[in-house]
Amino acid sequence: MFVFNEQFFPKYDTPHGIANVILLPAVMEYNADATGTKYKDIAAAMGVKGTEDMSQEEYRKAAVDAVRKLAEDVGIPKDLKGIVKEEDIPFLAESAYADACRPGNPKGTSVEDITELFQSLI
Numbered sequence: 001m002f003v004f005n006e007q008f009f010p011k012y013d014t015p016h017g018i019a020n021v022i023l024l025p026a027v028m029e030y031n032a033d034a035t036g037t038k039y040k041d042i043a044a045a046m047g048v049k050g051t052e053d054m055s056q057e058e059y060r061k062a063a064v065d066a067v068r069k070l071a072e073d074v075g076i077p078k079d080l081k082g083i084v085k086e087e088d089i090p091f092l093a094e095s096a097y098a099d100a101c102r103p104g105n106p107k108g109t110s111v112e113d114i115t116e117l118f119q120s121l122i
Contacts, residue, residue: 011092012083021076022083025068026117032060034107039063046070080121089118 012019032039039060044051046066051059072078084092093114096102102109 011088014083018076021067021071022078022080022121025064025071026121028064028067030109030113030117031106032064035060042066080118084118084122086119086122089115089122092118 014022028039037056037059040051040054040056040063043054043059043063043066046063048059048062048066051062054062068078077083093111096114097109097111
């Protein structure tokens with residue numbers, strides 16, 4: 001997550017926290033299948049009821065949905081439209097891939113994966 005944000009917020013004069021919230025749901029979706037049961041705890045902490053009875057797929061989706069709802073409730077943009085230019089995505093993706101924090105991501109990534117993530121938010 002930080003890898004994306006570190007490349008993103010200085011270039012677009014976007015506050016760190018705002019950039020985190022815009023990127024977080026997409027990054028959570030990308031990483032979901034590499035997180036074990038962590039999203040169950042996230043969903044429960046976000047107020048989702050019944051996580052103990054949910055399948056792994058259900059509580060992972062519930063966690064991402066809860067983060068999206070919180071962002072919406074506080075007026076954070078849901079995407080990068082009007083912030084990031086399409087032509088900047090290759091630079092952002094390659095910079096994120098080269099970042100020293102990337103190996104700490106729960107799931108392996110490629111420049112192509114990161115490019116797709118940014119494109120999904122425009």
